[in-house]
Amino acid sequence: MRVSELGEFGLIRRLKTSINLDSSVVRGPGDDCAAVKFNRSKYLLFTCDMLVEGVDFTGKDNPYLIGRKALAVSLSDIAACAGIPRYALVSVGLPRSTRLEYVDKLHQGMRGLARRYGVNLVGGDFSRSAKLTIDVSLTGEVEKRKLALRSGSKVGDIIFVSGTFGGSIRGKHLRFTPRLKEARWLADNFKVGAMIDVSDGLMQDLSHILESSRVGAVVYAGAIPLSPEARNLNDALYSGEDFELLFTLSAAEARRLVRKGNKLFRPIGRIVLPSAGFSLVAENGCEKPVKPGGFRHF
Amino acid sequence: MRVSELGEFGLIRRLKTSINLDSSVVRGPGDDCAAVKFNRSKYLLFTCDMLVEGVDFTGKDNPYLIGRKALAVSLSDIAACAGIPRYALVSVGLPRSTRLEYVDKLHQGMRGLARRYGVNLVGGDFSRSAKLTIDVSLTGEVEKRKLALRSGSKVGDIIFVSGTFGGSIRGKHLRFTPRLKEARWLADNFKVGAMIDVSDGLMQDLSHILESSRVGAVVYAGAIPLSPEARNLNDALYSGEDFELLFTLSAAEARRLVRKGNKLFRPIGRIVLPSAGFSLVAENGCEKPVKPGGFRHF
Numbered sequence: 341m342r343v344s345e346l347g348e349f350g351l352i353r354r355l356k357t358s359i360n361l362d363s364s365v366v367r368g369p370g371d372d373c374a375a376v377k378f379n380r381s382k383y384l385l386f387t388c389d390m391l392v393e394g395v396d397f398t399g400k401d402n403p404y405l406i407g408r409k410a411l412a413v414s415l416s417d418i419a420a421c422a423g424i425p426r427y428a429l430v431s432v433g434l435p436r437s438t439r440l441e442y443v444d445k446l447h448q449g450m451r452g453l454a455r456r457y458g459v460n461l462v463g464g465d466f467s468r469s470a471k472l473t474i475d476v477s478l479t480g481e482v483e484k485r486k487l488a489l490r491s492g493s494k495v496g497d498i499i500f501v502s503g504t505f506g507g508s509i510r511g512k513h514l515r516f517t518p519r520l521k522e523a524r525w526l527a528d529n530f531k532v533g534a535m536i537d538v539s540d541g542l543m544q545d546l547s548h549i550l551e552s553s554r555v556g557a558v559v560y561a562g563a564i565p566l567s568p569e570a571r572n573l574n575d576a577l578y579s580g581e582d583f584e585l586l587f588t589l590s591a592a593e594a595r596r597l598v599r600k601g602n603k604l605f606r607p608i609g610r611i612v613l614p615s616a617g618f619s620l621v622a623e624n625g626c627e628k629p630v631k632p633g634g635f636r637h638f
Numbered sequence: 639m640r641v642s643e644l645g646e647f648g649l650i651r652r653l654k655t656s657i658n659l660d661s662s663v664v665r666g667p668g669d670d671c672a673a674v675k676f677n678r679s680k681y682l683l684f685t686c687d688m689l690v691e692g693v694d695f696t697g698k699d700n701p702y703l704i705g706r707k708a709l710a711v712s713l714s715d716i717a718a719c720a721g722i723p724r725y726a727l728v729s730v731g732l733p734r735s736t737r738l739e740y741v742d743k744l745h746q747g748m749r750g751l752a753r754r755y756g757v758n759l760v761g762g763d764f765s766r767s768a769k770l771t772i773d774v775s776l777t778g779e780v781e782k783r784k785l786a787l788r789s790g791s792k793v794g795d796i797i798f799v800s801g802t803f804g805g806s807i808r809g810k811h812l813r814f815t816p817r818l819k820e821a822r823w824l825a826d827n828f829k830v831g832a833m834i835d836v837s838d839g840l841m842q843d844l845s846h847i848l849e850s851s852r853v854g855a856v857v858y859a860g861a862i863p864l865s866p867e868a869r870n871l872n873d874a875l876y877s878g879e880d881f882e883l884l885f886t887l888s889a890a891e892a893r894r895l896v897r898k899g900n901k902l903f904r905p906i907g908r909i910v911l912p913s914a915g916f917s918l919v920a921e922n923g924c925e926k927p928v929k930p931g932g933f934r935h936f
Contacts, residue, residue: 342734342735342736342737343735343736343737343738343741344735348764351738351741351764352762352764354738354742355742355745358745358749359749359759360752361759361760362756362758364724365758365760368759368760368761369759369761371761373761374725374727374760374761376724376758376760379677384777386760386761386777387727388728388763388775390730390731390763390764390765390773391765392765392766392767395767396765426662427684429672429684429685429686430686431686431687431688431729431775433690434641436640436641436936437640437641437642438641439639439640440639440640440644440649444652444653447653451656451657451658454658458660460658460660460662460663460666460674461657461666462659462666462667462674462684463669463671463684463685463686464650464667464686465686465688465773466646466650466935466936467688467689467690467693467694467935468693468935470768471767471769473688473690473767475686475688475729475775477729477773477775479684479777637764637765638764
């Protein structure tokens, strides 16, 4: 059997069962970040993301935006856990013929975003590689009571998203603003159930929450905010790289959020019993089961 | 200008000057690990290393040993700072056609070493990639007073190495034991001046200590312990991937170490004034300046 048949998530499930973790690890593989004990009030968060030319960006994209994206996707994972990013390591695989100005621009894109969010670029590694490959690993911190995981949804919770969905490939994936500020505002003001950032597609990432929380969901197609660049609803449901927040709140907390009048956050559905599965209600009222699909890594 | 002309170290020097670091960062880019403030008695250490097929291993090597090496090189960086490794993130770029058994073996190799050193594999990322690419980022901790950096050498210090040098490409680079235990023993029992792990070649890595500490050195060729696999002295001086410790002790501490009778550690030279430069005394007594060369990453 080959990795293309099992897929990324099957691979992670396969490998993580055999891993030994000591009691300092609060959350190991299988969430947006790992969380480990740090001090009396806080956890440390760890996340990493590898970007490869031809998969996550093209050789024709602006190197400033490629460097920016490489850090932004990891920042988005810290946001999904309601954390504060602190230290980044950057490993870069480069072809020997790469021009120095190209590397400078990659670095500028990363540095600009690092400065904006108070991230220290503390180290890295350069390697020779046929295709440009950038792996950013990021350490953050979060107050214990604010940590948001995929596993915190309960039946009756309302499902919310930030921003709009679809068509990210037409530009947003290189220019998005990681939702750090918004996630912290949520964690400061509400008791967040589960949270994830939408990287692989809205339906696929929601299915990760459902799996981790052992619950079902009903999503209302008409409630999903489409990006101007989205071609259609399917684009918004499945295309991925929106890097928006997807989270759940109890009904009482949901009412409080809606009353605040913050138009960035929109309810799109609710958490139901696991036996009810995962379904999508079309605009004509017709309810169909969702087969979670989205970006395939292999 | 292309990266192949500037080289890895030129690239790091070029980029690191423009990086903003806050006051929590004790040591940023340019050492074996970054060190940041953690609590009253300890620092956190961060390091990452990217391994690429065709550069750091071949497609014919045993995947168990490839996975093992991917973690071992980062463990060696933690050893060089006299630290204790704690948490690892692993990003893997894989061709779609990779067999699952191959991934299982990579993972087994990594897991075995992780268990041996108490490292928690807390997360990772899979990507599609034409060539197998593994980036491990590792977080460790070290007592403030035990932190060993490249910048701690003083004129008059004695230069020591652990183990033997040369011929690593003929097997050791895939099977070496990172010198974590030995480095901790040194830090527990001695005041270590500077320390580094030899990855790029003995002379090149010594030149990193000399540059960071702003000192010179005299090395005695006849004192360098050759591996059975070393073809000749040049192989031991320049070929790299020995993953041994290279460190300096004051003359008094050096006498104490030698008196302990530990045959693993051998003196190979001494630290001199920067104006005296970096020279090698051949077995015939002839002293020549060293042009630091070693593994070229580009």
